Amino acid sequence: MIRQKLTQFMMGRYGTDDFSRFMLIAWVVVYIAEIAASRIAGSGSIIATVLWVLTIFLVIYNIFRTFSRNTSARLAENQKYLETVGRIKKFFSRMGQRRYYHFYKCPTCRQTIRVPRGHGRIEITCPKCRSHFIKKS
């Protein structure tokens, strides 16, 4: 019965997604940081207060999203979150590859092209627009 009521209550509401899971983890991290800051700098310190406000914000915002009826807005938020994560992952992946590869942007279509290092001057053909350009590898 409670389960049925809960299902009924959640009808048309957004629920949880990747972004809400991230905020939950962020909440735990910020909460631990807040405890540490209170111990080190004192509970009345600016840093502890800011972190405390942040924990409250994360909880309220997460609850708001879960029960929101504006599912398209929540989906857009989640999409933005996933895009940001993707961009961060790509950045770190490139950082790791920089030892063995050069990353060039095609002068015609701005497509990023990965070229192995140590082959001297080479002519690169863009895989997207087929234009040629010369670079040092």
Ligand SMILES: [Zn+2]
């Ligand atoms: Zn191109």
